[in-house]
Amino acid sequence: xxxxxxxxxxxxxxxxxxxxxxxxxxxxxxxxxxxxxxxxxxxxxxxxxxxxxxxxxxxxxxxxxxxxxxxxxxxxxxxxxxxxxxxxxxxxxxxxxxxxxxxxxxxxxxxxxxxxxxxxxxxxxxxxxxxxxxxxxxxxxxxxxxxxxxxxxxxxxxxxxxxxxxxxxxxxxxxxxxxxxxxxxxxxxxxxxxxxxxxxxxxxxxxxxxxxxxxxxxxxxxxxxxxxxxxxxxxxxxxxxxxxxxxxxxxxxxxxxxxxxxxxxxxxxxxxxxxxxxxxxxxxxxxxxxxxxxxxxxxxxxxxxxxxxxxxxxxxxxxxxxxxxxxxxxxxxxxxxxxxxxxxxxxxxxxxxxxxxxxxxxxxxxxxxxxxxxxxxxxxxxxxxxxxxxxxxxx
Amino acid sequence: xxxxxxxxxxxxxxxxxxxxxxxxxxxxxxxxxxxxxxxxxxxxxxxxxxxxxxxxxxxxxxxxxxxxxxxxxxxxxxxxxxxxxxxxxxxxxxxxxxxxxxxxxxxxxxxxxxxxxxxxxxxxxxxxxxxxxxxxxxxxxxxxxxxxxxxxxxxxxxxxxxxxxxxxxxxxxxxxxxxxxxxxxxxxxxxxxxxxxxxxxxxxxxxxxxxxxxxxxxxxxxxxxxxxxxxxxxxxxxxxxxxxxxxxxxxxxxxxxxxxxxxxxxxxxxxxxxxxxxxxxxxxxxxxxxxxxxxxxxxxxxxxxxxxxxxxxxxxxxxxxxxxxxxxxxxxxxxxxxxxxxxxxxxxxxxxxxxxxxxxxxxxxxxxxxxxxxxxxxxxxxxxxxxxxxxxxxx
DNA sequence: GGGAGTTATGTTAGCGATCCCAGCGTGGGT
DNA sequence: ACCCACGCTGGGATCGCTAACATAACTCCC
Numbered sequence: 001x002x003x004x005x006x007x008x009x010x011x012x013x014x015x016x017x018x019x020x021x022x023x024x025x026x027x028x029x030x031x032x033x034x035x036x037x038x039x040x041x042x043x044x045x046x047x048x049x050x051x052x053x054x055x056x057x058x059x060x061x062x063x064x065x066x067x068x069x070x071x072x073x074x075x076x077x078x079x080x081x082x083x084x085x086x087x088x089x090x091x092x093x094x095x096x097x098x099x100x101x102x103x104x105x106x107x108x109x110x111x112x113x114x115x116x117x118x119x120x121x122x123x124x125x126x127x128x129x130x131x132x133x134x135x136x137x138x139x140x141x142x143x144x145x146x147x148x149x150x151x152x153x154x155x156x157x158x159x160x161x162x163x164x165x166x167x168x169x170x171x172x173x174x175x176x177x178x179x180x181x182x183x184x185x186x187x188x189x190x191x192x193x194x195x196x197x198x199x200x201x202x203x204x205x206x207x208x209x210x211x212x213x214x215x216x217x218x219x220x221x222x223x224x225x226x227x228x229x230x231x232x233x234x235x236x237x238x239x240x241x242x243x244x245x246x247x248x249x250x251x252x253x254x255x256x257x258x259x260x261x262x263x264x265x266x267x268x269x270x271x272x273x274x275x276x277x278x279x280x281x282x283x284x285x286x287x288x289x290x291x292x293x294x295x296x297x298x299x300x301x302x303x304x305x306x307x308x309x310x311x312x313x314x315x316x317x318x319x320x321x322x323x324x325x326x327x328x329x330x331x332x333x334x335x336x337x338x339x340x341x342x343x344x345x346x347x348x349x350x351x352x353x354x355x356x357x358x359x360x361x362x363x364x365x366x367x368x369x370x371x372x373x374x375x376x377x378x379x380x381x382x383x384x385x386x387x388x389x390x391x392x393x394x395x
Numbered sequence: 396x397x398x399x400x401x402x403x404x405x406x407x408x409x410x411x412x413x414x415x416x417x418x419x420x421x422x423x424x425x426x427x428x429x430x431x432x433x434x435x436x437x438x439x440x441x442x443x444x445x446x447x448x449x450x451x452x453x454x455x456x457x458x459x460x461x462x463x464x465x466x467x468x469x470x471x472x473x474x475x476x477x478x479x480x481x482x483x484x485x486x487x488x489x490x491x492x493x494x495x496x497x498x499x500x501x502x503x504x505x506x507x508x509x510x511x512x513x514x515x516x517x518x519x520x521x522x523x524x525x526x527x528x529x530x531x532x533x534x535x536x537x538x539x540x541x542x543x544x545x546x547x548x549x550x551x552x553x554x555x556x557x558x559x560x561x562x563x564x565x566x567x568x569x570x571x572x573x574x575x576x577x578x579x580x581x582x583x584x585x586x587x588x589x590x591x592x593x594x595x596x597x598x599x600x601x602x603x604x605x606x607x608x609x610x611x612x613x614x615x616x617x618x619x620x621x622x623x624x625x626x627x628x629x630x631x632x633x634x635x636x637x638x639x640x641x642x643x644x645x646x647x648x649x650x651x652x653x654x655x656x657x658x659x660x661x662x663x664x665x666x667x668x669x670x671x672x673x674x675x676x677x678x679x680x681x682x683x684x685x686x687x688x689x690x691x692x693x694x695x696x697x698x699x700x701x702x703x704x705x706x707x708x709x710x711x712x713x714x715x716x717x718x719x720x721x722x723x724x725x726x727x728x729x730x731x732x733x734x735x736x737x738x739x740x741x742x743x744x745x746x747x748x749x750x751x752x753x754x755x756x757x758x759x760x761x762x763x764x765x766x767x768x769x770x771x772x773x774x775x776x777x778x779x780x781x782x783x784x785x786x787x788x789x790x
Numbered sequence: 791g792g793g794a795g796t797t798a799t800g801t802t803a804g805c806g807a808t809c810c811c812a813g814c815g816t817g818g819g820t
Numbered sequence: 821a822c823c824c825a826c827g828c829t830g831g832g833a834t835c836g837c838t839a840a841c842a843t844a845a846c847t848c849c850c
Contacts, residue, residue: 065836076800081838089797111571112510113836116805121507137532144553153572155550158539176506177548281734310734339676339705341736460806471830476808484827508806511835 064105073101084109115178123153124362125174125182129162133279134305134334135252135351136185139207142355143183150363155179162186167194175199181362183207188249203365205358208251216365217375218358222252225347225380226259229301229329232345232382234267236390238299238327243274244287244311246303250279256303256331277303281310288314291326298326299388305330305337305346312340312387327388343385353378459500468496479504510573518548519757520569520577524557528674529700529729530647530746531580534602537750538578545758550574557581562589570594576757578602583644598760600753603646611760612770613753617647620742620775621654624696624724627740627777629662631785633694633722638669639682639706641698645674651698651726672698676705683709686721693721694783700725700732700741707735707782722783738780748773 070077075094082088083098090098101107115121124147128140140156147154155177157170167184174182181203184195192210206217233241243260246253257274264271275290277283284307291297292315302308308330312322320326322342330337333348357376365372384390465472470489477483478493485493496502510516519542523535535551542549550572552565562579569577576598579590587605601612628636638655641648652669659666670685672678679702686692687710697703703725707717715721717737725732728743752771760767779785 066838067836077836078801078838079799082799085838089799091798094798108567108571110511110573110836112507112516112573113805114838115507116505116511116807116835117837117839119805132529132532132536134527137527141527141553144551148552153550153568155548156539157543158536172503173548176503178505178507281731285734306731309731313734313736313738316736336676336701336704336731339680339708341708341711343708462806472806473808473831474829477829480808484829486828489828505806508835509808511837512806512808514835 063110064107065110066107069098069102069105069107072105073098119178120180121153121178122151123155123177123179124359125171125177125179126154126156127167127170127174127182127184127186128156128158129160129185129187134332135208135349136187138351139185139354142352143359144355145352146356146359150359152180162188162191162194164194167191168198171198171202175202181205181366183358183362184209186210187251189251189254190249200371203362203371205362205365207354207358210251214373216361216372218354218361218378219251219255219375220349220354220378220380222255222380223259223262225331225349225382226256226301226303227263228259228380228382229331229345229347230260230263231266232384232390233299233301233327233329233388234263234269236327236388240264240269240272240296241299241301242272242291242297244277244284244291244300244302244307245274246307247278248276253303260301277307277310279304279306281306281313283307284310285314287311289318291315292318292320299328300326301329301331303331305332305334305340305344308337308344308346308387309340312342312344316341322387323389329388333383338385340387342387345385345388346383348381348383350378350380459502460505461502464493464497464500464502467500468493514573515575516548516573517546518550518572518574519754520566520572520574521549521551522562522565522569522577522579522581523551523553524555524580524582529727530603530744531582533746534580534749537747538754539750540747541751541754545754547575557583557586557589559589562586563593566593566597570597576600576761578753578757579604581605582646584646584649585644595766598757598766600757600760602749602753605646609768611756611767613749613756613773614646614650614770615744615749615773615775617650617775618654618657620726620744620777621651621696621698622658623654623775623777624726624740624742625655625658626661627779627785628694628696628722628724628783629658629664631722631783635659635664635667635691636694636696637667637686637692639672639679639686639695639697639702640669641702642673643671648698655696672702674699674701676701676708678702679705680709682706684713686710687713687715694723695721696724696726698726700727700729700735700739703732703739703741703782704735707737707739711736717782718784724783728778733780735782737782740780740783741778743776743778745773745775 066077066080070080073080073094075098079090079094080098080102083090083095084102111121126140126143129136131137144154155174157173159166159170171182179202182198183205184191185207186192186195186209189210195204195206195209195215198204204215206215208219209215209217230241241260241264243257245257248254260274261271275287277287284302287302287307288300288311291300291311300308300311302311308328311328315322315326315328322328328344330344330346333346337344337346357378361372361374361376364374461472461475465475468475468489470493474485474489475493475497478485478490479497506516521535521538524531526532539549550569552568554561554565566577574597577593578600579586580602581587581590581604584605590599590601590604590610593599599610601610603614604610604612625636636655636659638652640652643649655669656666670682672682679697682697682702683695683706686695686706695703695706697706703723706723710717710721710723717723723739725739725741728741732739732741752773756767756769756771759769
């Protein structure tokens, strides 16, 4: 395998020339293929004589193709194909010869040609959304990682809005690329309907999407996380917990909202209508300014860390100490949250696992050839830090 | 150059009729094929079955191809191609007919086939890095946006380390996909050398990369931003400014470091060796704990907002007030920084513009067919908030 | 020891699009 | 009249690769 040198890339090396029957048998990798003059200068314009035209004349700088490798190795293109794609029966010697030839030429397989011939592309599509929020970005990242491990390419289309039309359009674009499956990161409830008329013959996995469409799905258990956070606050002596919710059109916001509510109901606490945020620190700050003025507020659960940050600032400006006067919990466990003032108690989501799992579900469908409706729920985990009172049982 | 005979005399009749399932009983062993390769294998007899099963027999569930559209519209595939790709001369009536047929069939152009035929893919490659840091993510986002506007697909390969090998590998993978150009987001100095032996015939733009490689490049003027930040601190009465720098292998860290240094030198202040961070809030916190103990420290410039956050926390824990006792400035203007405690003075970078500009440079190269070495520097901008003393001239 | 399996290779025919060139009808210029 | 340009259209050939079949040389096993 030595020889990683490769790099030089094809432009120079690519002539095997010597037509006819004899083929240069370059057996060892290092070998210089003898080059009969004819560098780049060669035949530029296509002559109109059949004899002369032959494919090689156009070459001006064409990257080497499989036939070139075949010729150099003295075998048929088909054998090259087999040697390079492992799985067929090729004698070790032939394989070595082919590999050497390919290496010497700097040959690279042409994906478009292979896709056309085989009908599949080893590419997966991801429909993502136009945001730089921590969650979606991390999820995308997780998917990308997992895909590479599995040997797939990822083609991403990111949308700015999630209506039926744009999702359909995105799926269409991916379809054009002959993707073998699609992951839709669909955090908005509006995405649900958009997903209904996806082509039925394409493997699909929905991440953070509607829990009841007939599609395979991976979701984080938002409600459980929110319930844990809220219950924790209640368990440390608070009579009630106030909530700053996320945008109602986000599934995650809904899940966190209902988890919070159920925890309150469980202990018979009053469910005070939550304040509305839009995930940004700004909105959290605004909500915080309201809450800070209400003496009864001693515990706040913000639907994400950003908003919790805003809440913290507002409380500080109103001289309400955290956690002595008010406890605050966020959601997401963004890296910075451990360095908020004070370090934030929050709920961790394992986005890498979300990525890995969604990819697994997708590959399962691809391999089995059938759509599945399996749904996987990823657990979340409460991370206790110093923005809440109580026994620091977790780090 | 002959070889690959093609031309020499072909079978008189290109029998184009596939005889249904039966195969054309090729020549018997007696026929000598002169040499491996194509050529004169020629003339089997034309299929004798009148009933032309034709391609449509295989159809099972194959998406419609151009020939299907052609058939339905009653024209040749070539005409369909022309009608769909606008730019050729087709009568309005024909075009309408073709469009209607395509629409009726739900036809979508097969990208792989087109790529194979034309040699280009309307796809651009991006080599990114395995991080969820705000800068790279935002840049990628900006590129994606701009690419879609320009009608290009984006294929992303993200690396986990930036050595020569992995960059070469990434570029190779993109090459396989027949991308028309590549944007390399190369924030590490180690990427510089990796870029040296890129294929020379591929348009490339480097973002945040080495300022002196012979490649087109887009960079943010880190040094100017850092200088502005530092000078601002000095102008508000501080005798000196202490720095928490980023990882030395990052170009941005270098630029910010040198900007800071030059601002100090400008006024003849002592350049105290900076503390080292790794972009994380944690590292900023650690640096902050050191700086908080030093009475002379009244102004700190952290190389990014995350580290500034950590610094703020450390100062708080040591009862040093911001900005009364110590002023703090960050870099990046991440969305949250406006809600730090106190809201952070920082330097804004326009990542969308970076994305747009790098795409423009790349498309210029693609369209002109020549590599350029144009370099564009994007200005950064000081955003003054409450973590610094002085006149609040900016919001 | 001969038909049945294996292994290693070559041959042919596409995958679905575009390219180049040739074949039509029209006009217009000479 | 003739010829050629022009607008529109069709007919291969081809892009680079692989699936499917064909072939030849061996091994096996009863």
